[in-house]
Amino acid sequence: MIETRRLRTLRAVADHRTVTAAAAALHLTPSAVSQQLVALEHEVGHRLLERDGRGVRLTSVGRILLGHANEVLAQLERAEADIAAYTTGTAGEVQVASFATAIGLVVAPAVGALRGKEPGIKVRVLDAEGDQSLTMVLDGAVDAAVAVEYRGAPAEDDRRLSRIPLYSEPFDVVLPGDHPLAKAGAAVTAWAGGTVTTGTERLVTEGDTGAAVTGSEVAVADLAGETWIGPYPGNPCHDVIALACEHAGFTPAFAHSSDDFSAVVALAAAGAGVAMVPRLALRETDLSGVVVRPVAGPERRVFAAVRRGAERHPLLIPLLDALQDAATTLRQTAPSP
Template structure:
């Protein structure tokens, strides 16, 4: 008989790549994780890991078992959701991870609505960049992640996602910039400018670099921050130009097809029908449905 608790350890190792990182995610010691994995290998009678220095990778048997572990985890989430559905009361806590502008755009209005419509539901909000919220979701640290669609693997069956809103990116220019009076700006006209961008790993930076590449140049990066208010302040100080989501800093529209950010809510597969999560999703869709990208 396979111990499902050990399957959770194997899933964490597959997600995080090292025993130390898996232990941190599971709030265990590295030695405890190693012991659990050794016991699991003994249970199934197969080597599940290849060890290469500090890092490990899954053997074919390990990959097969992880696929089944993911299916087991989803079924357990569904069982929990069905049990919760028996409880007609709307009481409980939901942990939400979201990047800052989506907190302003949809999470805060949803929280205000829930306080009136379902006062027994406590929404706990964590400010976390979209690319960092999905690991927290998979590790069980949060119940719902708001992130950018293009940061999610479309074949990841551990997640169920729901569209929230789509917004364009705008060009942000210093006050005295010669292009500041235009109704639209061609990105190609900014090829020789200094740029203020987000930090490496932030999905917004990926969008900016791809948009500039499609316009025929690589941005000359002078400053970087993940705080859009800081980016706006740097641009106003004349430090460079920026391309940011419209809800973060309003700027000048891009001429032609503007880069877009598609924002989604993601939950662990199987938990989408949990009554508390359904309440939160419905509340999120109300302010999201009023968003205009024009």
């Protein structure tokens, strides 16, 4: 008989690639994780792990067992959800991990809506980048994540997760005011916030901290050879930007790094370089001294994710519905070129 807790341990090791990291995620000691893996290998009669540099990887049998483990753990999530629906109804706490922009755009509105519709549900929100939040869901540290599609993210058909699309947004290029590309074009098209004035090179916002958003798109290839400002490696947006540049035939030279987009824009205003920023991240940002132009291609696709089977949990159904409602409102109110 294979014990479920050992299957969870196997999945954690597969996700984190080292026994030490898996132990930290499971709140166990490395020796306890090693003992569970040894016991699991005895249960199945095969080696499940092999050395891979400083970490470990699954053997062929390990990969087969992991596929079954994902199915078993998803079914257990469904069972827990059905029992919770029968016994507790909609009262309790759920934890959501989300990156900062999405907290303001969809998570906070969803929390506000739930306070009125489902006062028995208490939502705890944790600020975490998309690559961190999905791991937190899989490890059981949180119940749901609002994350970003990026290279290396679990695929849409990943059998460990259930994903709900929320919204997507294009990237804009943020240029110093005296940059040659800032002079091209004349018509302001759109910006996700403030008031758009057409036919001028000025975008007027409520705080008069706007910038020009010229009508024609910038090709990513036009930014080759520039000095770049952007998020740190590991941030999903860094990955989206790097991949867009790779498709355009070059590798961006990041001279300045910050995960705070207001800091990225401030550096661009100081003439330190160019940046690509998700449009909705500019919504509350001081754009004085920069010119913002739409850029062809890259998008930030945002989705909610829970462990497969948990989407039926009575505490998560209202949360996911509220997130989708907030995303619908966002899509209807955010202008686009």
